[in-house]
Amino acid sequence: xxxxxxxxxxxxxxxxxxxxxxxxxxxxxxxxxxxxxxxxxxxxxxxxxxxxxxxxxxxxxxxxxxxxxxxxxxxxxxxxxxxxxxxxxxxxxxxxxxxxxxxxxxxxxxxxxxxxxxxxxxxxxxxxxxxxxxxxxxxxxxxxxxxxxxxxxxxxxxxxxxxxxxxxxxxxxxxxxxxxxxxxxxxxxxxxxxxxxxxxxxxxxxxxxxxxxxxxxxxxxxxxxxxxxxxxxxxxxxxxxxxxxxxxxxxxxxxxxxxxxxxxxxxxxxxxxxxxxxxxxxxxxxxxxxxxxxxxxxxxxxxxxxxxxxxxxxxxxxxxxxxxxxxxxxxxxxxxxxxxxxxxxxxxxxxxxxxxxxxxxxxxxxxxxxxxxxxxxxxxxxxxxxxxxxxxxxxxxxxxxxxxxxxxxxxxxxxxxxxxxxxxxxxxxxxxxxxxxxxxxxxxxxxxxxxxxxxxxxxxxxxxxxxxxxxxxxxxxxxxxxxxxxxxxxxxxxxx
Numbered sequence: 001x002x003x004x005x006x007x008x009x010x011x012x013x014x015x016x017x018x019x020x021x022x023x024x025x026x027x028x029x030x031x032x033x034x035x036x037x038x039x040x041x042x043x044x045x046x047x048x049x050x051x052x053x054x055x056x057x058x059x060x061x062x063x064x065x066x067x068x069x070x071x072x073x074x075x076x077x078x079x080x081x082x083x084x085x086x087x088x089x090x091x092x093x094x095x096x097x098x099x100x101x102x103x104x105x106x107x108x109x110x111x112x113x114x115x116x117x118x119x120x121x122x123x124x125x126x127x128x129x130x131x132x133x134x135x136x137x138x139x140x141x142x143x144x145x146x147x148x149x150x151x152x153x154x155x156x157x158x159x160x161x162x163x164x165x166x167x168x169x170x171x172x173x174x175x176x177x178x179x180x181x182x183x184x185x186x187x188x189x190x191x192x193x194x195x196x197x198x199x200x201x202x203x204x205x206x207x208x209x210x211x212x213x214x215x216x217x218x219x220x221x222x223x224x225x226x227x228x229x230x231x232x233x234x235x236x237x238x239x240x241x242x243x244x245x246x247x248x249x250x251x252x253x254x255x256x257x258x259x260x261x262x263x264x265x266x267x268x269x270x271x272x273x274x275x276x277x278x279x280x281x282x283x284x285x286x287x288x289x290x291x292x293x294x295x296x297x298x299x300x301x302x303x304x305x306x307x308x309x310x311x312x313x314x315x316x317x318x319x320x321x322x323x324x325x326x327x328x329x330x331x332x333x334x335x336x337x338x339x340x341x342x343x344x345x346x347x348x349x350x351x352x353x354x355x356x357x358x359x360x361x362x363x364x365x366x367x368x369x370x371x372x373x374x375x376x377x378x379x380x381x382x383x384x385x386x387x388x389x390x391x392x393x394x395x396x397x398x399x400x401x402x403x404x405x406x407x408x409x410x411x412x413x414x415x416x417x418x419x420x421x422x423x424x425x426x427x428x429x430x431x432x433x434x435x436x437x438x439x440x441x442x443x444x445x446x447x448x449x450x451x452x453x454x455x456x457x458x459x460x461x462x463x464x465x466x467x468x469x470x471x472x473x474x475x476x477x478x479x480x481x482x483x484x485x486x487x488x489x490x491x492x493x494x495x496x
Contacts, residue, residue: 381448
């Protein structure tokens with residue numbers, strides 16, 4: 001069990017600052033990933049270099065920060081002669097130590113190095129254990145070890161890695177959103193919000209929120225393009241917070257409008273406001289035999305003739321977050337999203353070529369707003385992360401010109417790189433413990449880091465060259481060339 005650690009992260013910022021400050025911050029926040037580091041100190045530096053300045057990418061520093069601790073988990077396991085999963089599970093965040101354990105000098109295991117308490121640690125353990133079982137991890141580990149003992153050239157690797165990702169902008173002022181809601185006299189609804197749709201399904205989720213709040217079919221709600229003349233001062237659609245922030249703002253507008261309509265209906269229809277609800281395109285007032293059902297269109301027409309405003313603005317600011325950079329302590333995140341992935345690889349150690357043969361993922365999205373969208377985000381995020389860690393490499397010549405300028409020289413994952421067995425599931429029955437939109441959790445960035453399991457599995461396959469007693473160095477992206485060089489370096493070494 002890790003008792004303490006000292007981690008230094010250095011960001012290559014290029015010739016200009018760009019977003020480097022925030023990226024290194026998030027790398028520092030996520031240098032623990034899902035593990036309690038005990039008494040830890042994490043230091044971050046921003047290095048000005050002579051290279052081009054690069055902007056942010058999915059994860060915004062989090063993936064880079066997690067790499068060091070995941071490498072450490074593998075290295076510890078090789079040193080102790082244990083399976084890496086055993087070491088990982090032993091060091092997962094867990095509930096606060098009991099008084100007896102504190103007397104035994106075991107530190108609190110649910111507090112991060114920046115002082116935030118990790119909620120839902122039981123969920124983290126349950127998720128890892130469920131995936132461990134559903135993926136047949138231990139049976140496959142035994143089979144892979146037996147295969148590697150008999151195969152001199154082709155080596156298989158297996159790894160299960162967790163993810164704990166903090167959700168919120170680390171710049172507190174960005175954690176806000178607005179929305180503008182209009183209801184027209186024909187009963188149709190228009191919503192505008194501050195989030196940008198880029199194919200991630202944000203507009204679909206916002207429409208779902210509005211339809212749910214107003215008791216309407218999805219077809220009754222339309223969404224207009226994001227514009228600052230509708231909703232001003234919009235925050236970036238980033239930090240995995242698009243649905244969290246804009247969904248809450250849209251819901252706030254709906255709640256306000258509902259309250260106004262209920263007050264009008266209570267007077268106009270002589271009904272009890274406390275017994276009103278919007279369901280299936282109707283305003284329903286009362287219960288049982290005294291129940292009144294007024295169609296939504298009729299309600300809106302009547303309210304319009306009664307000179308009731310049918311427009312409302314909504315606003316949301318994430319509560320409870322704070323961080324003091326001068327002392328490096330606070331609660332920079334509203335909550336954490338969890339996940340875990342098991343990856344299996346097959347490596348030709350004479351050429352460095354490899355294939356990802358099977359992937360099993362279990363991911364935590366709380367009470368999902370839209371499971372189809374969320375599963376798509378998990379699948380896409382994983383494949384994108386796999387490319388980042390294995391094949392996507394930028395190359396410059398001596399004159400400083402970028403050489404990897406197209407798909408012939410910059411290798412993104414293709415359909416042929418999909419693992420033949422790709423099992424993705426969402427964790428069910430564990431709503432967000434915080435008051436997020438309908439107790440859901442963000443799904444934008446966290447799945448990206450599930451791909452660390454591929455890199456760890458490659459290291460596992462290479463370690464079998466020395467009976468798992470040496471942990472190989474494998475820089476990323478782990479191209480076939482780097483895998484081959486790592487294999488040759490291992491063969492040249494004597495096992496301890």
